[in-house]
Amino acid sequence: MTEMQKLYLLVPLAPLFGAIVAGLFGKIVGRRGAHIVTILGVATAFVGSVFVFQDVQAGNTFNGTLYTWATSGGITFEVGFLIDSLTVMMMLVVTFVSLMVHLYTIGYMSEDPGYQRFFSYISLFTFSMLMLVMSNNFLQLFFGWEAVGLVSYLLIGFWYTRPTAIFANMKAFLVNRVGDFGFLLGIGLIAAFANTLNYAEVFAKAPALAAMTVPETGWPLITAICIGLFIGAMGKSAQVPLHVWLPDSMEGPTPISALIHAATMVTAGIFMVARMSPLFELSEAALSFVLVIGATTALFMGFLGIVQNDIKRVVAYSTLSQLGYMTVALGVSAYSAAVFHLMTHAFFKALLFLGAGSVIIGMHHDQDMRNMGGLWKYMPITWITSLLGSLALIGFPFLSGFYSKDSIIEAVQLSHIPGAGYAYFCVIAGVFVTAFYSFRMYFLVFHGEERFGKAVEHDAHGDHSAAHGDDEHGHDEHHHGLAPGQKPHESPWVVTVPLVLLAIPSVLIGFFTIEPMLFGDFFKGVIHFSDSHPVMAELGHEFHGAVGMAIHGMTTLPFILAMSGVAVAWLFYMKMPAIPAAIMKTFKPIHTLLENKYYFDKFNEIFFAGGARLLGRGLWKVGDQTLIDGMAVNGSAKLVGVIAQLTRLFQSGHIYQYAFSMIVGVFVLLTFWFNRA
Numbered sequence: 001m002t003e004m005q006k007l008y009l010l011v012p013l014a015p016l017f018g019a020i021v022a023g024l025f026g027k028i029v030g031r032r033g034a035h036i037v038t039i040l041g042v043a044t045a046f047v048g049s050v051f052v053f054q055d056v057q058a059g060n061t062f063n064g065t066l067y068t069w070a071t072s073g074g075i076t077f078e079v080g081f082l083i084d085s086l087t088v089m090m091m092l093v094v095t096f097v098s099l100m101v102h103l104y105t106i107g108y109m110s111e112d113p114g115y116q117r118f119f120s121y122i123s124l125f126t127f128s129m130l131m132l133v134m135s136n137n138f139l140q141l142f143f144g145w146e147a148v149g150l151v152s153y154l155l156i157g158f159w160y161t162r163p164t165a166i167f168a169n170m171k172a173f174l175v176n177r178v179g180d181f182g183f184l185l186g187i188g189l190i191a192a193f194a195n196t197l198n199y200a201e202v203f204a205k206a207p208a209l210a211a212m213t214v215p216e217t218g219w220p221l222i223t224a225i226c227i228g229l230f231i232g233a234m235g236k237s238a239q240v241p242l243h244v245w246l247p248d249s250m251e252g253p254t255p256i257s258a259l260i261h262a263a264t265m266v267t268a269g270i271f272m273v274a275r276m277s278p279l280f281e282l283s284e285a286a287l288s289f290v291l292v293i294g295a296t297t298a299l300f301m302g303f304l305g306i307v308q309n310d311i312k313r314v315v316a317y318s319t320l321s322q323l324g325y326m327t328v329a330l331g332v333s334a335y336s337a338a339v340f341h342l343m344t345h346a347f348f349k350a351l352l353f354l355g356a357g358s359v360i361i362g363m364h365h366d367q368d369m370r371n372m373g374g375l376w377k378y379m380p381i382t383w384i385t386s387l388l389g390s391l392a393l394i395g396f397p398f399l400s401g402f403y404s405k406d407s408i409i410e411a412v413q414l415s416h417i418p419g420a421g422y423a424y425f426c427v428i429a430g431v432f433v434t435a436f437y438s439f440r441m442y443f444l445v446f447h448g449e450e451r452f453g454k455a456v457e458h459d460a461h462g463d464h465s466a467a468h469g470d471d472e473h474g475h476d477e478h479h480h481g482l483a484p485g486q487k488p489h490e491s492p493w494v495v496t497v498p499l500v501l502l503a504i505p506s507v508l509i510g511f512f513t514i515e516p517m518l519f520g521d522f523f524k525g526v527i528h529f530s531d532s533h534p535v536m537a538e539l540g541h542e543f544h545g546a547v548g549m550a551i552h553g554m555t556t557l558p559f560i561l562a563m564s565g566v567a568v569a570w571l572f573y574m575k576m577p578a579i580p581a582a583i584m585k586t587f588k589p590i591h592t593l594l595e596n597k598y599y600f601d602k603f604n605e606i607f608f609a610g611g612a613r614l615l616g617r618g619l620w621k622v623g624d625q626t627l628i629d630g631m632a633v634n635g636s637a638k639l640v641g642v643i644a645q646l647t648r649l650f651q652s653g654h655i656y657q658y659a660f661s662m663i664v665g666v667f668v669l670l671t672f673w674f675n676r677a
Contacts, residue, residue: 004055007048008062008081011091012130014044015098019124026116034116038123039102045130046095053088063136063200074195082136082199086339086526089517090133090271093343094264096505097350098126100498104354105255107494108361112253118158122259125151129264133271138187138197141272145183145236148265149176155256156249165251172245179235179242186228189214193221203278210282226279226286230293233269237323240297244600246320247304250312254357257312258350261319267342270326274335274527281333281530288418291331295423298324299430300598305437307594310367311356314441318393319349321430328423329408332415333533336523340514341404348392348401348506351499355386358495359445362488363452369441374450378488383446385499390442392506394435394562397550400510405431406549407518409558410542411535431558435565443573452488511546519543 018041022034029037065080081087101122109118128151132144149172157169191197193212194205202209212221233239238246246266250257260266273280273290280286298321305317322345329338360367362379376383392401409431412424490496516522519540529536543549553559572580584591596602 004052004060005062005064005066005081007051008083008134009066011045011048011052011095012127012134014041014048015123015130016127017041019120019127022116022123023120026120029116031115034119035102035106038119039099041123042095042099042102042126045126046092046099049088049091049095052083053092056083056085056088065136069139075191075197077139077197078137079140080136080198081134083134084526085522085524086271086275087134089339089343091130093346094126094129094133097346097502098122098129098259098264100350100354100502101255101259104258104357104495104498105253107492108255108357109253114158118155118253118255121151121155121158122256125155125256125259125264129268132268136199138190138199138202142183142187145232145268145272146180148268149173149180149236152249152256152260152265155260156252158252158256162251168245168248168251171248175242175245176235179232181231182228183232183235184228186225186230186232189221189225189228199275206278206282209279220283220285222279223283223285226276226283227289229276229279230269230273230286230290233273233327234293235269236272237266237269237327238297238320239269239293239323239327240300241600243297243301243320244597244604247313247316247597250310250316254312254353254360257316258353258357261316261349261353266319266323267326267346270323270330270338270342273327273330274339277333277335278528280330281528281533284417284532287331287333287533289331291328291415291417291423292419294324294327294329294331295419295426296324297321298328299426299433302430302433302437304594304597306433306440307591308437309369311359311369311372311441311445312353312367314369314437315349315352315356318352318434318438321434322349322393325405325408325427325430328412328427331423332411332417332420332535333529334408334411334415334535334539335527335529336518336536337404337407337411337539339523339527340510340517341408343513343517344392344400344404344506344510347502347509348389348399351385351389351502351506352393354495354499354502355382355389358382358491358499359386361491361495364486366452369444371451372445373448373452374446375488376446379446379490381490381496381499385496385503386446387442388503389506390438393438394565395431395558396562397553397559398511399507400505402550402553403510403514403546406553406556406558407514407539410539414535414538415533417533428557428561432561432565435562436569439566439569440573443569448574452486511550514546514549515543 015038018038021029021037026034062081062083065078067079069077069079071077102119105118105122109115112118125148128144128147130144132141132148135141135144153169153173155169156172157165159165187197190202190209193209194202196202196205206222209225210220210222213219214221214224231242235242246261249260252260280290301317301320301324305314305321308314308317322341326338326341326345329335329341356367358379359372359375359382362375362382363372366372388399392399395402395405409424409427412420412427415423518536593599
């Protein structure tokens, strides 16, 4: 094993070591020891990722097996790494954001009794994600995929004494199992027809797979494979209708909300589809399916952010919407634009979540935006970093979100994939919606009237989520919000330093990386485009530098819509707050629809959960009580009793009756014998 291969192993194993020490020996090492060992582990992974990145930039890639687990029927099950430009980009993003979350957790979870356990979980989460992105085969990909899902279950339900947390983590687990069923079908089809699970070997056989059909159905095999894989991505990356778990994951502590929503779990599906670009490029039907699902998610999940009053849930719905944008980019074959937005989004979304957590700390764990206002005077670092994150989210020129988001919108406009017209409408309308709900949150939290420390009566149709103290456990279960006369306060340095460090790439990284990542050779030979889907090439002809793109962007429709959204939010929530209240009353049915999240949860509860209960009751009544207990168990006992009752008729105890029976028996036997003779 070479030195560089040892470094490849060190990157995922360092966080795993920290997770084991903090998890199994937490009482021995204590709170300080737990955060030191896990932070050192993730920091080691980040530094190692930087060295690996430099090595890949120098032209060195790796695709090889480190360990062969088993061989069965000609298929080899291996642990191996694929180290290329897409991998190292994900490694850097995952380890950097995870490191910021680890540092932030020291301040945020300082009073929680599960301190060591939490550090163990988030470090294990980092290991799982690194194994996923570094894999060179579907077996290891599936391992990382399921490991991320398992640890997210543990983290969402971290405060397991709260019924809402247990409900949320079970919901996330079950919904992801639905997606994973499709994911397994896709992998199974690959194993059956390609007879290998290695990426490179599968990609080499992709043209042959494209010529095949699924037996006895006539379906194109490549389309079935790609749709199966994408259904897995729908669960992991929370696309409609498998999105319902993600808003409820806010029941977990804020640091894990940032980790799940920014750089790890939800981006796994986007990364996987980009990695599988050689397969998806061969199926326009699959691309069209991806495109429509992503466009629907981008717009309609954004609408839900408008009616939320919990600060974390607004950011959660913005995550859903932005994942929709990434999925749309995948659907129009702009894979590099999708992963570029994945990268920029990771920084500013982690910044917004951690900023929301800082506000929650300053507000003594009150999350209801209607109880805030004017916080910019008391929390200047949180205020300015949250403003930068919000501007990046809405795509303000020169900030990182602008370059990635505008590239996606232009790519959709140039695409001829079926559904591109619908998708363009969704992403362009989504620009206004995103700007409106983002700055609604910003103005309600940081500007306007100071509403904290007051007894505020909210209307009965407000946010029914746990707007107060979503993160109360382990802090102060009996104190939510500021007492009368009490003022907010800026968070400690272990909270504000990660905010500043995340704000820097949120502003700058798009400017410096757009040219190599989208129009250069950064993804050359890693992400594949067919000649029939030339959107990135057409975008490249129109690109004249990052500065020129930003200046031109100030004259385009997305910029006008974004600024209109900011202006409307300012008018509604800073100058004329009676307007949104009047609109809500006028369009009450629409507000009710949004408030109930399009009734997806209600439908799932009635149709799937209700159907499962009916099926279970039927199996219990018919299968268990009637067939098993009634017929098999009790029925056999009754049958024995009936036979015994009949037998008793011949057991009188009189010798002459027994003799007579024997004579009759002999007579019958003789008659039967002579008849046969």
